[in-house]
Amino acid sequence: MKLIRYEYPTINDIDRLFGHTLPTLNRLGTVWDRLFDNYYHSTAPVTDLYEDDANYYVRVELPGVKREAVELSLENSVLTLGVKAQRTDESQALHYTVSRSISVPENVRQDTILAKLEEGVLMVTLPKAATTPSRVIEVK
Amino acid sequence: MNTIGETTAQMQSAQVQYVRPVYRVREDKNSFFIDIELPGIKRECVSIALNKGQLNVVAKRTHQVPENWKKLRKESANHDYKLGLALNVEVNESKIAANLADGILTLELPKAEEVKPRRIDIN
Structure with a gap:
């Protein structure tokens, strides 16, 4: 089953790698952030995917994003998340767009998808449709 | 790929328990502001301490997905x-x-009086 497209590692991933594993580099953080600040706000947000028997779950970290700024759409089994946000900094007005596309499995019931944004975390619940039993076709 | 990632994570987990959040600093006339990205963190899980000019913010991640x-x-x-x-x-x-x-x-850190810009009038 294919759920997501392969994504090439971005600068964002590299940044995260540093945050995780190299504590001694923490003091370089500011420099690092400044260097990649522009990239950071135009790349894919941190996303987790889960499933249980009834649903697929997509958990996206969107700190500082208001509900009104989130656009979710599902087209041709691709779930696309778009965020248009404007930071209200007096010193630096940051306009940035976050976007992410996820290929959704075929067996999702498209009419009952739920999305909830809480504490900067977007949780999308994609209910699974009852699986249709595979049909054996007899060759004559 | 996954295996390597996990092994590295395990090796590191003994020494590293924290990840540094993304943050931004801005200032106005009276204060400095620090915006720290802590998605999914509850209020009661954040502790902020300032000791001799060293500001420490620790946020516990309590988010658990069902088993x-x-x-x-x-x-x-x-x-x-x-x-x-x-x-x-x-x-x-x-x-x-x-x-x-x-x-x-x-975080809003009001500037101390002595570092605020001051207008000096000429008599």
Whole structure:
């Protein structure tokens, strides 16, 4: 089953790698952030995917994003998340767009998808449709 | 790929329990503001301490997914957040304010009187 497209590692991933594993580099953080600040706000947000028997779950970290700024759409089994946000900094007005596309499995019931944004975390619940039993076709 | 990632994570987990959150600093005439990205963190899980110009923010990650959820892809870290900043300016420690909204912790550090810009009139 294919759920997501392969994504090439971005600068964002590299940044995260540093945050995780190299504590001694923490003091370089500011420099690092400044260097990649522009990239950071135009790349894919941190996303987790889960499933249980009834649903697929997509958990996206969107700190500082208001509900009104989130656009979710599902087209041709691709779930696309778009965020248009404007930071209200007096010193630096940051306009940035976050976007992410996820290929959704075929067996999702498209009419009952739920999305909830809480504490900067977007949780999308994609209910699974009852699986249709595979049909054996007899060759004559 | 996965295996390597996990092994590295295990090796590191003994020494590293924290991940440094993304943050931004801005200032106005009276205060410095630090915006720290803490998605999914509850108010009661954040501790902020200022000691001799060293500001420490620790946020515990309490988010747990139900056990029967199968992980298909995991990008978020399991570690708690920790941000240590050495302040090189005098701030009014008693008036520091913190606010957590939409996964962003905003700290307001009012500037101490002696570092505020002052207008000097010429007699």
